[in-house]
Amino acid sequence: MGAMPRLEHLQFVVYAGYWSSVEDDGVPLEQFPTKEEIEDLDLGLDNLLSLEQVGVTVDCTGATAAEVQEVEAMVTHAVENHPNRPTIKMDRVYEDGILSDEHKVALLQHHIEERFSVLEWKDDPDAQFISFLWMRRRLQKAICYIDCAGANMCEVEKVEAALRRAAEVHRNHPTIQLIRTNTDEMVSSSHRPDTELESDHDDSPENLLCKLQLKH
Incomplete structure (x- = not known):
């Protein structure tokens, strides 16, 4: 992807766990790719030469509390690695969808x-x-x-x-x-x-x- 020097504000959503609406039933079929993309996110952000602000929405559906925190840390690290050190605002949605470790195992089974x-x-x-x-x-x-x-x-x-x-x-x-x-x-x-x-x-x-x- 080429440089996008005019983009100063970026907003996106990351999925911390399984998105139950894939099957619309609470029994997950697949996990939206998140961690792998987040690990490479700094590569994409480097192309945004004028980036000043980043807004991130973390969808907690189907994730454990530890998984949510891990994703948040990875996103924060990726943004902090940008040369401009843009400000970051992170919000959680569907926190009522956070699972206990036991519930997560049950869903996968x-x-x-x-x-x-x-x-x-x-x-x-x-x-x-x-x-x-x-x-x-x-x-x-x-x-x-x-x-x-x-x-x-x-x-x-x-x-x-x-x-x-x-x-x-x-x-x-x-x-x-x-x-x-x-x-x-x-x-x-x-x-x-x-x-x-x-x-x-x-x-x-x-x-x-x-x-x-x-x-x-």
């Missing part, structure tokens, strides 16, 4: 851990659960924490059954582990008398059983 609120998922069709797992094309194991707070047993079992069916139709037939949480905050079916009315047109075995439970 195509495992996921997800929380499902029964109250949020109880009225969703099976297709929604199937789509949720289907996007995770390489999924091998799913640990699902079923948040039972405010839900009755019928609703909890309905969500669990939908997740099992979603795993059954997944191309990899992943193993699925359902762990109930907040069971002490569950309510009885009589506390939600409209449950039967909302489910009148659902003739699945699980829902028929729920109707019988509601009637007794």
